[in-house]
Amino acid sequence: MPSPHPHRRLLLAIAAAALLLLPAASRDEPSPLQQAQRFYASRPPEEQPKGGHQTPPAPLTDLRAASCGACHVEIYDEWRRSTHALAWIDPQFQQEIQKSPNRWLCNNCHTPLLNQMATWTVAIDDNDVEKPHNLPNPDFDPAFRDEGITCAACHVRDGVIEGPEGHPTPAHPTRRAERFRSEALCLECHQAVREYPGKTFTCTFNTGQEWAQGPFGKAGVPCPTCHMPEVQRPWAQGAPPRPGRRHAWPGAGIYKLKDFGPPLDLLHPGLFVEATPQGDALTLTLTNRAGHHLPTGDPERFITVTTTLLDPQGNPLTTDTLRIGQRWQWWPQPKKLDDNRLPSGASRQHHVPIPPGAAAWRVTAQSHRIAPEALTYHQLDDYPASRTTQELRGDLTPPQPDPAPAP
Ligand code: HEC
Ligand code: HEC
Ligand code: HEC
Ligand code: HEC
Ligand code: HEC
Structure with missing residues (x-):
């Protein structure tokens, strides 16, 4: 039967062909994960998610720290109080990313697995990191994101649990990896220096280089030696005790959440202060x-050493405050204005004049994460921002009276 509408038939044929073609085309279209992986691989190392995208090592069925914690009970309890576990929920971090159009950069270290992120970046416009195109992560799990630097970010690669020794266990496949017994794992995030011309932010984590150029780096004493103190205990419930390292990562000891952080006796403060009265000055030696x-x-961290000279009744006569840290301007573009930090192993002296009438002195050293004015700007007035690390006090011997003339 001749068709009364040959054109319509042609159109129908084209439509049918297009329908056949369409599923084929969408089959070739890379998945959001593939697009994201391609994009991140095209970026410099400072802009890549540190843990990549991982799948649970069978028979484990998910990657959450809470699930690892069912067997690794003690390690889980240490980790959950660490700054690493709080790297996403940290109130200061939350305030900062809410203001930031480049937050995809922040996620790469603070929630290092692609699995943890709500969205993935698949492209940026004009090569501008503040103009990302994001796609939703179809398997997004907010509880996993909230775990910040979670166990799997350091330990899971290619469907295997990597660790310092690679003991076989029926619990999951294991493999030994060199990065655990060195600085290498730490420096994936703690060494990242990159400038963004024309932007009001910069990436300035230089701990790895400072370490490498100092006495501990030269002697090959890696970060975990100080930041993951040794302990003898079962690595998992039911396993025999073995030497391992505490997953606490103590640092300056200023907690992120009130009364919740690693024990403070795991690491001595970095700054060691001695004070000696010498003539008309109190000499401080800072090591x-x-x-x-x-x-x-x-770069916002700083240390203060405050010296007060007191009269015989204990009232302050003079106060001297030494600030040790960097100063930056952030606008119109970031620039380091000055830096009087102490290199590793170095000592520096500071002289505080002793006023007439002084009978005693007091020296207080404090570590600060952030200045009070920045706290107010971020509306973080309840955020713990400082800790006293050392307090010294002493009396000044009164000047000897002139020896009485011989009778
Ligand atoms: C290359 C990895 C990396 C990236 C990218 C990154 N951070 Fe961090 N961040 C770190 C490390 C490492 C520290 C720990 C250094 C410290 O506490 O002094 C840190 C610490 C912080 C802290 C706590 C500072 C303190 O004194 O306690 C905040 C807040 C923060 N980052 C915000 C951000 C924001 C916002 C972004 C994105 C603009 C970002 N970070 C991107 C690695 C990174
Ligand atoms: C069902 C219990 C169980 C679960 C769940 C579990 N583990 Fe284990 N894991 C073990 C046992 C048992 C060992 C062996 C301990 C030993 O050799 O003393 C072990 C060993 C390890 C090791 C040491 C590897 C080495 O270098 O020898 C690491 C690291 C590790 N697990 C990480 C994880 C992480 C991360 C998770 C969660 C993603 C996890 N485990 C989940 C039971 C478990
Ligand atoms: C995946 C990225 C990443 C890796 C890997 C990593 N860190 Fe961190 N680290 C961070 C971030 C981010 C913070 C700060 C989180 C915050 O303050 O919000 C941090 C904080 C710290 C702190 C500061 C604690 C404090 O509260 O003052 C220490 C110390 C530390 N890390 C040591 C280490 C050591 C040692 C290693 C290697 C075993 C390591 N880190 C590996 C990202 C990382
Ligand atoms: C010799 C021991 C030692 C080694 C090695 C060491 N640290 Fe530290 N680190 C300390 C001490 C002590 C502090 C506490 C500083 C303070 O009192 O504020 C500290 C503090 C920190 C902080 C918090 C920021 C601060 O200034 O308080 C970070 C982050 C950190 N270390 C990372 C690292 C990384 C990464 C490495 C390896 C490249 C490393 N550390 C190697 C002893 C060490
Ligand atoms: C920031 C990276 C990082 C994170 C996060 C992390 N670990 Fe580790 N883990 C290490 C390092 C480094 C070692 C090697 C310590 C050593 O030299 O013995 C280690 C060692 C281990 C070991 C061997 C036993 C020991 O104490 O040394 C187990 C088991 C383990 N981790 C499980 C976990 C579990 C479970 C979590 C989460 C609750 C976790 N790790 C989170 C870095 C990490």
Whole structure:
């Protein structure tokens, strides 16, 4: 039967062909994960998610720290109080990313697995990191994101649990990896320096280089030696005790959440202060016992050493405050204005004049994460921001009276 509408038939044929073609075309279209992996691989190392995308090592069925914690009970309890576990929920971090159009960069270290991220970046416009195109992660699990630097970010690669020794266990496949007994794993995030011309932010984590150039780096004493103290205990419930390392990562000891952080006796403070009265000045000797500059890491960190001279009744006569840290301007573009930090192993003297009438002195050293004015800007007035690390006090011997003339 001749068709009364040959054109329509032609159109129908084209439509049918297009329908056949369409599924084929969408089959070739890379998945959001593939697009994301391709994009991140095209970026410099500082802009890549540190843990990649991982699948649970069978028979494990998910990657959450809470699931690892069912067997690794003690390690889980240490980790959950560490700054690593709080790297996403950290109130300061939350305030900062809410203001930031480049937050995809932040996610790469603070939630290092692609699995943890709500969205993945698949392209940026004009090669501008503040103009990302994002696609939703179809398997997004907010509880997993909230775990910040979770166990799997350091330990899971290619469907295998990697660790310092690779003991076989029926619980999951294991493999030994060199990065655990060195600085290499730590420096994936703690060494990242990159400038963004024309932007009001920069990436300035230089702890690895400070360490490498100091006495501990030269002697090959890696970060975990100080930041993951040794302990003898079962690695998992039911396993025999073995030497391992505490997953606490103590640092300056300023907690992120009130009364919740690693025990403070795991690491001595980095700065060691001695004070000696010498003539008309109190001489302070400041020594850096840490493995890198003091402070290190975030450029907003600083240390203060406050010296007060007191009259015989204990009233302050003079107060001297020494600030040790970096100063940056952030606008119109980031620029380091000055930096009087102490390199690892270095000592520095500071002289505080003793006023007439002084009978005693007091010296207080404090570590600070962030200045009070920045706290107010971020509306973080309840955020713990400082800790006293050392307090010294002493009396000044009154000047000897002139020896009485001989009778
Ligand atoms: C290359 C990895 C990396 C990237 C990218 C990154 N961070 Fe961090 N961040 C770190 C490390 C390492 C520290 C720990 C240094 C320290 O505490 O001094 C840190 C610490 C912080 C802290 C806590 C500072 C303190 O003194 O306690 C905040 C807040 C923070 N980052 C915000 C951000 C924001 C916002 C972004 C994105 C603009 C970002 N970070 C991107 C690695 C990274
Ligand atoms: C069903 C219990 C169980 C679960 C769940 C579990 N593990 Fe294990 N894991 C073990 C046992 C048992 C060992 C062996 C301990 C030993 O050799 O003393 C072990 C060993 C390890 C090791 C040491 C590897 C080495 O170098 O020898 C690491 C690291 C590890 N697990 C990480 C994880 C992580 C991360 C998770 C979660 C993604 C996890 N485990 C989940 C039971 C478990
Ligand atoms: C995947 C990225 C990543 C890796 C790997 C990593 N860190 Fe961190 N680390 C961070 C971030 C991010 C913070 C800060 C989180 C915050 O303050 O919000 C941090 C904080 C710290 C702190 C500061 C604690 C404090 O509260 O003052 C220490 C110390 C530390 N890390 C040591 C280490 C050591 C040692 C290793 C290697 C075993 C390591 N880190 C591996 C990202 C990482
Ligand atoms: C920031 C990276 C990082 C994170 C996060 C992390 N680990 Fe580890 N883990 C290490 C390093 C480094 C070692 C090697 C310590 C050593 O030299 O013995 C280690 C060692 C281990 C070991 C061997 C036993 C020991 O104490 O040394 C087990 C088991 C383990 N981790 C499980 C876990 C579990 C479970 C979690 C989460 C609750 C976790 N790890 C989170 C870095 C990490
Ligand atoms: C010799 C021991 C030692 C070694 C090695 C060491 N650290 Fe530290 N680190 C310290 C001490 C002590 C502090 C506490 C500083 C303080 O009192 O504020 C500290 C503090 C930190 C902080 C918090 C920021 C600050 O200034 O308080 C970070 C982050 C950190 N270390 C990372 C690392 C990394 C990454 C490595 C390896 C490249 C490393 N550390 C090697 C002793 C060490």
